[in-house]
Amino acid sequence: MMIETRKPHLPAALLAILLFVAPAAARAQDAHATAASNPTTETSPTTESTGTSAAPSVQQTDQAADQAAEPSPAATAGDEPLPVIALPADPPPAVASTSSDAPQPIAEVIVTATKRAEPVRNIPATIAVLKGADLEREGVQDIDQIVTRVPGVNLTDDGQGQAKRVTIRGISADVNANFTTGTLLGDIPFSDPFVPKVQLDPNPFDMATVEVLKGPQGTLFGGSGLNGLIRYVPEAPQFDGFHAKYYTQYSAYPGNGGDGWSYGAMVNAPFADDTAAVRLMGFHRQAPGFIDNSFTGERDVNSLTQYGLRGIVAWKPSEDWKISLLGTTQKTTQDDVAFADNRDGKLQRGNTPRPSPSESIYSLGNIAVEGSLPWADLVSQTSVFKKQFDVFIDSSRIALGGHVPLLSAVDHSQSHGFSQELRLLSAPSDSPWKWLVGAFYFDTRLKDCAEAGAAEDLPGLPVPSVLEGLLANPCPGNANKLQGSLDIAQLLGDVDVREEALFGELTRALGDDWDVTVGARGYRTKSGGTVSTAGLLYSAQNAGFPAHHDADVSENGLSPKASVVFHPTRDFRTYFTVSRGFRFGGPQLGASTPTTNVPAVYKSDSLWNYELGLRSDWLDRSLRLDASAYFIDWKNPQVAQISNDSLVTFIDNVGGVKGRGVDLSLRYAPPFLRGLSLETMVAFNRTETTASFDSASGQTIPPGSRWPLSPHWQTSTTLAYAFPVDDWLLGASLRHTYISKACNTIECTAQVFGYRTLDLNLFVNGPDGSFWPQLSLSLNNLTDERGYSNITISPTLGESVNYIAPRAIVLRLGGNF
Numbered sequence: 001m002m003i004e005t006r007k008p009h010l011p012a013a014l015l016a017i018l019l020f021v022a023p024a025a026a027r028a029q030d031a032h033a034t035a036a037s038n039p040t041t042e043t044s045p046t047t048e049s050t051g052t053s054a055a056p057s058v059q060q061t062d063q064a065a066d067q068a069a070e071p072s073p074a075a076t077a078g079d080e081p082l083p084v085i086a087l088p089a090d091p092p093p094a095v096a097s098t099s100s101d102a103p104q105p106i107a108e109v110i111v112t113a114t115k116r117a118e119p120v121r122n123i124p125a126t127i128a129v130l131k132g133a134d135l136e137r138e139g140v141q142d143i144d145q146i147v148t149r150v151p152g153v154n155l156t157d158d159g160q161g162q163a164k165r166v167t168i169r170g171i172s173a174d175v176n177a178n179f180t181t182g183t184l185l186g187d188i189p190f191s192d193p194f195v196p197k198v199q200l201d202p203n204p205f206d207m208a209t210v211e212v213l214k215g216p217q218g219t220l221f222g223g224s225g226l227n228g229l230i231r232y233v234p235e236a237p238q239f240d241g242f243h244a245k246y247y248t249q250y251s252a253y254p255g256n257g258g259d260g261w262s263y264g265a266m267v268n269a270p271f272a273d274d275t276a277a278v279r280l281m282g283f284h285r286q287a288p289g290f291i292d293n294s295f296t297g298e299r300d301v302n303s304l305t306q307y308g309l310r311g312i313v314a315w316k317p318s319e320d321w322k323i324s325l326l327g328t329t330q331k332t333t334q335d336d337v338a339f340a341d342n343r344d345g346k347l348q349r350g351n352t353p354r355p356s357p358s359e360s361i362y363s364l365g366n367i368a369v370e371g372s373l374p375w376a377d378l379v380s381q382t383s384v385f386k387k388q389f390d391v392f393i394d395s396s397r398i399a400l401g402g403h404v405p406l407l408s409a410v411d412h413s414q415s416h417g418f419s420q421e422l423r424l425l426s427a428p429s430d431s432p433w434k435w436l437v438g439a440f441y442f443d444t445r446l447k448d449c450a451e452a453g454a455a456e457d458l459p460g461l462p463v464p465s466v467l468e469g470l471l472a473n474p475c476p477g478n479a480n481k482l483q484g485s486l487d488i489a490q491l492l493g494d495v496d497v498r499e500e501a502l503f504g505e506l507t508r509a510l511g512d513d514w515d516v517t518v519g520a521r522g523y524r525t526k527s528g529g530t531v532s533t534a535g536l537l538y539s540a541q542n543a544g545f546p547a548h549h550d551a552d553v554s555e556n557g558l559s560p561k562a563s564v565v566f567h568p569t570r571d572f573r574t575y576f577t578v579s580r581g582f583r584f585g586g587p588q589l590g591a592s593t594p595t596t597n598v599p600a601v602y603k604s605d606s607l608w609n610y611e612l613g614l615r616s617d618w619l620d621r622s623l624r625l626d627a628s629a630y631f632i633d634w635k636n637p638q639v640a641q642i643s644n645d646s647l648v649t650f651i652d653n654v655g656g657v658k659g660r661g662v663d664l665s666l667r668y669a670p671p672f673l674r675g676l677s678l679e680t681m682v683a684f685n686r687t688e689t690t691a692s693f694d695s696a697s698g699q700t701i702p703p704g705s706r707w708p709l710s711p712h713w714q715t716s717t718t719l720a721y722a723f724p725v726d727d728w729l730l731g732a733s734l735r736h737t738y739i740s741k742a743c744n745t746i747e748c749t750a751q752v753f754g755y756r757t758l759d760l761n762l763f764v765n766g767p768d769g770s771f772w773p774q775l776s777l778s779l780n781n782l783t784d785e786r787g788y789s790n791i792t793i794s795p796t797l798g799e800s801v802n803y804i805a806p807r808a809i810v811l812r813l814g815g816n817f
Helices: 014-036 039-043 058-066 073-078 132-137 143-147 218-224 465-470 536-542
Strands: 126-131 153-156 165-168 182-185 207-214 228-234 243-252 259-271 276-287 304-318 321-334 358-372 376-394 407-426 433-454 486-510 514-534 547-569 572-583 605-618 623-635 638-642 649-653 656-668 676-689 713-725 728-743 751-765 774-780 788-794 798-803 808-816
Touching: 126 132, 132 207, 132 808, 143 153, 143 228, 153 788, 165 228, 182 218, 218 486, 218 514, 218 547, 218 572, 486 536
Parallel strands: 182 228, 751 788
Antiparallel strands: 126 207, 153 165, 207 228, 243 259, 243 808, 259 276, 276 304, 304 321, 321 358, 358 376, 376 407, 407 433, 433 486, 486 514, 514 547, 547 572, 572 605, 605 623, 623 656, 638 649, 656 676, 676 713, 713 728, 728 751, 751 774, 774 808, 788 798
16 A cells, blocks of 8 residues: 655755855864874775775875876776665774764765866766665665666656666656667667667666766766766776676565575686786666566566676786776566556566566677877777667557557667767866867667567457458567567657767866856757558558658757856865757657547657756764755656547657756765764756646646656665674665656656655675675565556556565575685
């Protein structure tokens, strides 16, 4: 059952007080800290082990930031994350005593989210950073568990094996529409800009960080990030010696589902006199299911199997140059869809007589060249990728209550592409100027074939010979799936999407307290191809023959960005940023019918974001308080339209949307108890339409309507404690998350979300450098909440309900040497 929850209360004047009163207090505090500092406090580093390296000391990070030095990109592997309470894998010297009045400075984190390495708190934007080591310890396996750790971000899964839709700050993507949140592997763009079916969702094992960038990323990353990005940063090969690590993990839904095992290993080996190194990672995952099919009697039907491989070879022919080769592949097979047919909290359905399996595969290769010239640093990234998605969908719910296997659909999608980026960055220096310029080219070809058929494999119901011309004509990859069935509808899209761009940013320091940055991306995009239709649904207007329609959209644009940063002390900075993002337009993967008129193309949409932010440290950097307020203006948003008969789905540009909200983050490491930390994050958002429009279903959507999948409130609070016992480290963390209700579609046919969860993690780490394993136990969704992650209502298919995962136990054993 759904649990009604109260909205968190947040004083409206809090942000204003912080922004306008805090500078004076921060100056006074900084002066006091300088006068009261002592050599012991300044030289006691707080370190955090990642298995191979430790984080730099707070003092070292401060000196690097104050001197405007460029940190090494490799530093991202050893810093502490922001949105998850970081528990040290090994006790630093300062943790030798469990009680002390000395403050516990919160370590800074270095990221490369702006295509150069710098402390995350120096960036005039909201970026959440999750550390791979922490995700590993908590048994995190996929993007579902990642986004729950970052308020203001949510995920919608239709349960049919295709790409999951990530929403940031209320800017969501409709079903079959292009993503509003992109994904990157390092700096490599991965999201398909047209009918995305396969998503980059790597296992966090041996991942240095996962960075969540909120707000438009159009200037540096183009059409990949209309209003945000999720960036996976893998651990780089190390040249300092042989390293290896491993894990095995048991996951189960006691009383609600099945169980499964996962395991993985990594090997890092230098060679060629330590001028080169190779890092290889592989994993296999058997994820248990928790949905039962009461019609067939099968249990836990939504289990999945996944494996992945990643290899990186790095060579440093000299101190100034580095060449890296990366290759990765991942395959995910899901046995059946993960929806239920009720809102009563029952993890079951009884209207699908056959399973609906799916399979997705992706492969990616990259060559990176990094060099230091006398006057700049040069980076070249050359990538190729390939993706494939197949699904068989039992659509028998349309007729006879789903008790006869009468109707079905298949979808086969494949894409391949190429990208090239070349950029120059100003070399580290004492100059007040800092700059970046680059060129980018991206080209992807996608083929998608969706078919709906009837009467296949039914004894005594042969298809008349006079209808042989309407028999299913499967696309490549669909053979034998609808063989011998009556072809109700077939849609084949063959589309090419291209982006060419020049981009740059220029930063000028004005005295000691101010920085001004301006940037822009000039781009040219083209999306075009052929859409073919066939089958009974289209036969009336096609005179019984297949039809082919050519369409393309070509657009030029400019995505500017500007920011002003005021940092009067090292513990206080505030910023104002204006930025723009865009999303590709394209031809419709759909066609008109006698009852519904479908436009030939849909246009790109764009979004402006205006953000005012604060970063502040207090109590000798043991207390961290951050805040940001934003306003979003979204023009021509792309919306998935569904006709009244549910036979036609297409994308249309409708009206406009405005969003406004606040992100707050507080973190405290109290000096009276070493190893204890508290973090709480709150996100408030209100995203609404600004103009009325008529949907394809015939409903008029008035201005002021809530945009789908945009909850008003999200919170996350984590209490963590780690303490040493001899050379061992023991720890625990308890996380509470909350997400308020939201509409499922623009018509708001149902409300989703509106639940809270409680997660517990216990761990034991052996002595540093030993062969003792690391053991962790996670209990997720302790209260066994039945929250809705998605609800789909169709006049023909009925209602599909996707529940969040029930109470789960995760036992993980890992080690490194």
